[in-house]
Amino acid sequence: MQVGCRVIHITPGNQTISNQVTKLSQNVKKKSAISGWRKDLKEVSKQDDTDIPRGKGNSSLRPTQKPGTGASRQDVILGTIMGITLPLSLLAMWYITIPLLGYCTVSLLGAETVETLFYVKEDMMSYLTSECPLWIAAKERAYLENRSDQEIRRVTNITQREFIEIVKQGEPIVISDALRDWESFGLFNCEYFMDKYPEAEYFDWQGQKQLTLGNITHREGFKGMDCASGYMDMNWESNDKYVKEWLSKMKLPYFYPEDTIMESAFNYQGNKSPPMTGFLGVPGTGVSPHIDETCENFMTVQLSGVKHWSLSWPVREGDKLQWSKPLVVTLYPGEALMWYVSMRHHTEVIQDCSLSFSFTLKHPPPKDYYERLIQDFKRVEKTERDNLYIDTGVADIDFIDTCNLFETQGNVYIT
Numbered sequence: 001m002q003v004g005c006r007v008i009h010i011t012p013g014n015q016t017i018s019n020q021v022t023k024l025s026q027n028v029k030k031k032s033a034i035s036g037w038r039k040d041l042k043e044v045s046k047q048d049d050t051d052i053p054r055g056k057g058n059s060s061l062r063p064t065q066k067p068g069t070g071a072s073r074q075d076v077i078l079g080t081i082m083g084i085t086l087p088l089s090l091l092a093m094w095y096i097t098i099p100l101l102g103y104c105t106v107s108l109l110g111a112e113t114v115e116t117l118f119y120v121k122e123d124m125m126s127y128l129t130s131e132c133p134l135w136i137a138a139k140e141r142a143y144l145e146n147r148s149d150q151e152i153r154r155v156t157n158i159t160q161r162e163f164i165e166i167v168k169q170g171e172p173i174v175i176s177d178a179l180r181d182w183e184s185f186g187l188f189n190c191e192y193f194m195d196k197y198p199e200a201e202y203f204d205w206q207g208q209k210q211l212t213l214g215n216i217t218h219r220e221g222f223k224g225m226d227c228a229s230g231y232m233d234m235n236w237e238s239n240d241k242y243v244k245e246w247l248s249k250m251k252l253p254y255f256y257p258e259d260t261i262m263e264s265a266f267n268y269q270g271n272k273s274p275p276m277t278g279f280l281g282v283p284g285t286g287v288s289p290h291i292d293e294t295c296e297n298f299m300t301v302q303l304s305g306v307k308h309w310s311l312s313w314p315v316r317e318g319d320k321l322q323w324s325k326p327l328v329v330t331l332y333p334g335e336a337l338m339w340y341v342s343m344r345h346h347t348e349v350i351q352d353c354s355l356s357f358s359f360t361l362k363h364p365p366p367k368d369y370y371e372r373l374i375q376d377f378k379r380v381e382k383t384e385r386d387n388l389y390i391d392t393g394v395a396d397i398d399f400i401d402t403c404n405l406f407e408t409q410g411n412v413y414i415t
């Protein structure tokens, strides 16, 4: 026998079931009687369904709101009030409550403390959410975001004379075809170095230790090349033995006057470590803003990977010194970037594993820029300069006092 959707088999020995079926049939009849307004009676087999009280208070049967006819008058009024007051409250919270709370917090703790707390919070968030250890602090990130609209120029095919003039002004510049005749361009990259020179070493920033290139993919706590980033010092014995081979494939760029190369990597005789440093890093890593405490010109050459660079330098406003808004440039393989003494810089790899070398060179001197810088330093209290340098974490805040322009055999150098 089938009642509703349940099938019950009746056997003579099953009296209880038989009774239940009788009761269910009665229920069906009873429900059919009131089914004029309850067409949705479906589960007649549910025994306790008949016991549900169906009094006046049952909301689905309220006379003021027939099913399918929409909201009641009260609902419309309530909805209108909510529709007006909710956006108003949100606006008031955004423009009045939050600024007021901010103002009270700043008055109580002081603007500097609030700013520091904000940066600490940001650093903690980065620490918790980033897979690589934090390498650029929120405070420095904020400084970098406030960048200059000015562009760093890109040039190609420049003459030595043009190059000397650009450097004289202290203009940071990208020479896009700098490596056009370098054997290493197109050959040197991270994989090549790791395969061919597994015993060469780099200082792994994330792990804070020296590692052989052959072991980069076996760093504790990291998978493969994840977060790999560091520098190769040419003074280390492990690298010194390869320097000659590396340099044999990196020649003096075509725009450099050959007779002025003094104690540089490009006239390396093999007796002493050349003034150059290698940098290797995967996307998402880089070097936080800093200045190098030497006086020579800097040239980086990008052999593989793509990197963002920022550069800024001290500017004087009245009796105050501050860092100029950072100029940002993207450096592609085959390009070289020039920058100068006291320029604060940072890098971030944005594509492919980056391999680059930075060189220091004494010629040509950034004469106009350097002399203006020294003049500006003289016009302000020394603490202005100190604070600027302390800000970048330099070890010797007086390093610039040792810098000099000097002339020999008709050429001027900076050292």
Ligand SMILES: O=C(O)CCC(=O)C(=O)O
Binding pocket: 277, 279, 286, 287, 292, 300, 345, 347, 348, 356, 358
């Ligand atoms: O190439 C880099 O990522 C960093 C270079 C740098 O900071 C330097 O040469 O001083």
